[in-house]
Amino acid sequence: MNYLGIFQTIITWGFYLLFFTVPLIFTSKSSELFEFNKMMVVYAATVVIVAAWIGKMVIAKKIIYRPSFMAIPLLLYLASHVISAIFSLDTRTSIFGYYSRFHEGLLATISYLLLYFAAVSNLNAKNVKVILYSSLASGIIIAVWGTFEHYGRSFSCVFVTGNFDVACWVQDVKNRVYATLGQPNWMAAYLDVLILTSFAFITKRKNVMLNLFQHLVPALFFAALLFTKSRSGVWGLIVGLGVFFIFYAIRNLKNLKILLVTCILFLGISVFYGLPLPKIDGKSIESYLNTKTVTTPNSELQTPNSNAGYIDIGISTSSDIRKVVWEGAVKIWQRYPVFGSGVETFAYSYYKDRPAAHNMLSEWDFLYNKAHNEYLNLLATTGTVGIIAYLFVIASVAWQSFKWFKIASSPGRDRDPRNDTLIMSLFAAWITILITNFFGFSVVVIGLFFFLIPAFSYIISIDESSHKIMSNDKLSVNNGQWVIISAIFIVVIYLEIKLLNLWLADSSYGLGQNLNRIGQPVMAFKELQVAVSKVPEEPLYRDELAQNVTTLALAAAEQNDATLSSQLANIALQSSDTVVADSPANVIFWKNRARVLYSLSTLDQKTLAPALTAILKAVDLAPTDAKVHYFAGLLLDANGQKEKEIKMLEETVALKIDYRDARFQLAKVYLEVGDNVKAKEQADFILTRLGNDEEVRTWLTENNL
Numbered sequence: 001m002n003y004l005g006i007f008q009t010i011i012t013w014g015f016y017l018l019f020f021t022v023p024l025i026f027t028s029k030s031s032e033l034f035e036f037n038k039m040m041v042v043y044a045a046t047v048v049i050v051a052a053w054i055g056k057m058v059i060a061k062k063i064i065y066r067p068s069f070m071a072i073p074l075l076l077y078l079a080s081h082v083i084s085a086i087f088s089l090d091t092r093t094s095i096f097g098y099y100s101r102f103h104e105g106l107l108a109t110i111s112y113l114l115l116y117f118a119a120v121s122n123l124n125a126k127n128v129k130v131i132l133y134s135s136l137a138s139g140i141i142i143a144v145w146g147t148f149e150h151y152g153r154s155f156s157c158v159f160v161t162g163n164f165d166v167a168c169w170v171q172d173v174k175n176r177v178y179a180t181l182g183q184p185n186w187m188a189a190y191l192d193v194l195i196l197t198s199f200a201f202i203t204k205r206k207n208v209m210l211n212l213f214q215h216l217v218p219a220l221f222f223a224a225l226l227f228t229k230s231r232s233g234v235w236g237l238i239v240g241l242g243v244f245f246i247f248y249a250i251r252n253l254k255n256l257k258i259l260l261v262t263c264i265l266f267l268g269i270s271v272f273y274g275l276p277l278p279k280i281d282g283k284s285i286e287s288y289l290n291t292k293t294v295t296t297p298n299s300e301l302q303t304p305n306s307n308a309g310y311i312d313i314g315i316s317t318s319s320d321i322r323k324v325v326w327e328g329a330v331k332i333w334q335r336y337p338v339f340g341s342g343v344e345t346f347a348y349s350y351y352k353d354r355p356a357a358h359n360m361l362s363e364w365d366f367l368y369n370k371a372h373n374e375y376l377n378l379l380a381t382t383g384t385v386g387i388i389a390y391l392f393v394i395a396s397v398a399w400q401s402f403k404w405f406k407i408a409s410s411p412g413r414d415r416d417p418r419n420d421t422l423i424m425s426l427f428a429a430w431i432t433i434l435i436t437n438f439f440g441f442s443v444v445v446i447g448l449f450f451f452l453i454p455a456f457s458y459i460i461s462i463d464e465s466s467h468k469i470m471s472n473d474k475l476s477v478n479n480g481q482w483v484i485i486s487a488i489f490i491v492v493i494y495l496e497i498k499l500l501n502l503w504l505a506d507s508s509y510g511l512g513q514n515l516n517r518i519g520q521p522v523m524a525f526k527e528l529q530v531a532v533s534k535v536p537e538e539p540l541y542r543d544e545l546a547q548n549v550t551t552l553a554l555a556a557a558e559q560n561d562a563t564l565s566s567q568l569a570n571i572a573l574q575s576s577d578t579v580v581a582d583s584p585a586n587v588i589f590w591k592n593r594a595r596v597l598y599s600l601s602t603l604d605q606k607t608l609a610p611a612l613t614a615i616l617k618a619v620d621l622a623p624t625d626a627k628v629h630y631f632a633g634l635l636l637d638a639n640g641q642k643e644k645e646i647k648m649l650e651e652t653v654a655l656k657i658d659y660r661d662a663r664f665q666l667a668k669v670y671l672e673v674g675d676n677v678k679a680k681e682q683a684d685f686i687l688t689r690l691g692n693d694e695e696v697r698t699w700l701t702e703n704n705l
Contacts, residue, residue, distance in 0.1 A: 003059045003477060010052035011122045012130075018045040018115075020134040023142055023190060023445050026180045028160045030503065031510030032100035034182030038444035039102040040503055044496060046111040051492045053118050058484050059475055066121045068458050073389075073396040074113050074451075080389040081109050081343050084382040088342025089349060089585040092537070098344045098369050099540050103444045105344050112451040119455040125419065128456045132197055132422075139194040140217065143224035145179035146187065150227040156180065177227045185436070186443045188233020191225045192432035193449050194218075196240045200425035202258055203418065219265040226269065229276040232439035236432035244428035247405055251420060311658045311689050316361040322372055322439075324358050329371040331355070332380035340383035346370055348585045349380065351622035359626045359656035367588070374437035394434065397454045401427040404461050419460050426457050505534035509541050512548065521551045539579045543592055546575035550596045557603055569600050573607075580614075590618040591628060598635060612639050619648075626656035633665060645669055653682075660690050664699075671703060680705040 018041070025041050026034045057064050085094035085106050097105025123131075145155050149166060156179070157168035166173045181187035198218040225233055249256055331353035332341055341349035347369035358364055371377035379387045404423050430453045433446055442450060477485075512527035528545040535541060553568035576593045583589055597611030615632045622628045629652040636645035649666040653659055667682035683705065686696050 004056055004475065007052045007056040007059065008122065011049050011056075011118065012127050014045050014049040014052065015115075015119065015123065015127070015131050016134050018042070018049075019131050019448065020138045022448060023135075023138045024180050026156070026182070029507050029510070031506050031513060034180070035101045035103055035444055036506060037503075039097070039108060040499055042108070042111055042115075042444060042448065044499055046114055047492055047495045047499075049118050050114050051488050053122055054488055055485055056122070058481050058488070059477060061475075061481075064121055065117070068120045068455070069400045070116065070393070070396060070454050070458070073393045074116060077386075077389040077393050078109060078113055080339075080382055080386040081106050084339045084343045084386055087339045089345045090342060090583055092539075092582070093345055093348075094343035098347060099538075101369070101443075103447055104442060108444075108447070109343075112447055115448075116451050116455045119452060120458055123455075123459055125460045128459050129422075131456070136194060136198055136201075136217065139191065139221060142179045142181065142187070143191065143220045146177035146224040146227050147220075149173050149177040149179060176229045177224065179224075181445070182443070184228035185230045185232055185440050186446070188225055188228040188230030189236065189433065189436035189440070189443075189446050191221045191228075192233055192236045192240060192436060193429040193446075193453075195221045195225070195237060196244055196425050196429035196432060198425075199244060199259065199262070199428075200418075200422040202262060215261045215265060218262050219269060222266050223269050223273065226273045226276065231276050232436045234275055235439070236435035239435050240428045240432035243431050244425055247424040247428070248421070251405070251424070313360055313362055313658065316363060321361055321363060324355050324361060325350075325368055325372055326376050327355050328353050328358070329373065329376040329380040333376075333383065336380075336383055338383045339385055340379070340381045343381055345585070346377055346381055348587065348621075351587045351625060354622065354624045356624045356655050358624070360658070364656065365627055370441040372440055374441050377441055397427075397430065400454075401457065404457070423457050423460055426453050426460075429453060501534050505531045505538070505541070508534070509538075509544065513544055516544065516548050516551070521548055521555070524548050525552060537582075539582045539586075539589065542575045543579045543589055546572045546579065546596050547592060549575065550599050553603065554599060565603060569603055572596055572600065585621065587618050587621040587625075587628070590614050590621065591631065594618065594631065594635060598638065601638070608635075608639055611635055624655060626652050626659055626662070629655060630659065630662045630665070633662065637665075637669065642669060642673055646673070658690055660686055660693070663690075664696060667696075667699075671705075676705060679703075 022038050022041050025037050027037055030036050053064065081094075085091060088094035093099075093105070095106045097103055097108055102108060148155060152166055152174050153164050154166045154169065154173060155164075157166060158164050160168045171178075176184040178184045178187045181190055195218050198214075198221065202214045202218075222237075225237065245256075245259075248259070328350050329346070332346070332349045335341070335353060336349070347367060350368055350371075371380055375387065375390070378390050382389075401423070404420075405427075430450070433442075433450050437446070508527045509531035512524040512531060515521070515524035515527065525545075525548055528541065528548055531538075531541040532545055549568050549572040553565045553572060556562075556565035556568060573596075576596050579589050580586075580593055591614075594611050594615035597607040597614060601608045601611060612632075612635045615628070615635050618628045619625075619632050629648055633645050633648040633652060636642075636648055646666065646669055649662055649669065652662040653666060656662070663682045663686050667679045667686075670676070670679035670682065680700070683696050683700050686693050
């Protein structure tokens, strides 16, 4: 039996299925529909592909490894991440990635690098082309999916609710489509890559239908790109097309007319649907780079006011948001200049250096777990060492691509010019990633292309005679080899079961979280227990469990079951203790701990003091977060520390001048300590600067102010 051929087939089909399925994968059974599931598929495929690669080496009794130009840059990049993880604010997050995404954690990076080395050592040019064809096939499905969404019909809703509409999404998916990619900008970045890749396969064909199809595919991708209304996607495509046409014109000027049909189609689609670019008049436009629907804080209390001093922050533009977040990213780097705050710890480190101006954005209370700029994100989380390693990877790919282009342009070559065109298109596609990453951040499918496109280009560029894949040699297998292969098989089964266990735990966590939100704490408790039992080291599960059990403890107390209430309260406290002990840098966990302890204070007043300690820890971790300061003020009030509460609330309204609830609470405290003048000043500020507020007006009347 040809065992080498079997292992080679596993490797090649592993790559085929990986690039076809990852863009399509999503499920509502997990806590996060898109990225988490895509990352799990990458992990599962990596395990199988690497195991088959090792199996080939066992059968061949030699190391099967092909050196490539990217080996040193990638290993240096990995080393920077390892060091950053060692010095991380949260080592678990750095290793596994920020929860729900997992992408770009240390394990994810290792997976991408293993896939790179497995590809260059085991694939040939024909395999690469099949992989690209499978990517284009998957892209066609997604482009059609997005087109239907644009016209109000989402296949996603068929899977989620059984209805062929868009009602299953909170986001306005008709306005900005994202199909199975999770966010419009992610879909746009993905389509950029496919458009440039598809250009390489546009050639003269005798079959009329094939000629038509090869022009319609990139046109379909382009239309779907416009439906995302992603400006970063459009700019990425413009730059990528510019690079491709410069190379193509120099190398194949006489064949440039072949692409004119596609270009005309692009122009016609652009005229019909329009490009999602800023208006020339410079008016503020809605943020195209965020899918969340946001409202002005306390908008239900605000009415139009002609007063010149009226405060209305409205809907912040994407550029305004990015300026603030990018400023915070630079401050993080200044705090941790060498190795950063730790791989994927932006959600934790940003709070410490969050600009106070963030409080005056419409998304002031959103959690930012990325810098919305891949380069600044890496600068903040992996430091100078990490960003230099990343830029070295980029420079290496660019330098090698220009060398390939120079060789392709030299006279007297006997290589297939179609392969040269493919290398050009792949490099141009790769360039689009650099552009879209500047305005956003990498996701799983883009991560695959970022690390594997250089591998594909290298495979296509080298001489075919030295690139034969060892798969046909019929070698005998002795008992020792069978033992090793059996051990590899057992390890594969073990790792795949661990991944399945993680997915099942996440599924239970997601269900439990949703049940908590809809007021079903008893059912949620069962699911969260399952999640914690499957992955006890995940603090997020325990944090949700602590909040859930707190609700149950209060419910038991209302039913006069003191014993059960006490038992549940102890579970909540123990869970919360474990969470903050495991992740002391996570401000969200400290805020949730404060809420848990404050809620339990109705059962035992002794938890008020530790609740205050917890929220003050959150203030220390997030010194410019107005909401954390407000919560601290409320807990100071509960602990009877009026003077400190006043100071905390004064800091709160200084951070966010339009914070209605904080100002009203400050007015109440001023009244309690006998400072009627300041109490009235705060109430008047709300009425004159923030809008008509009947509750405040009634309070003024009742207190004769």
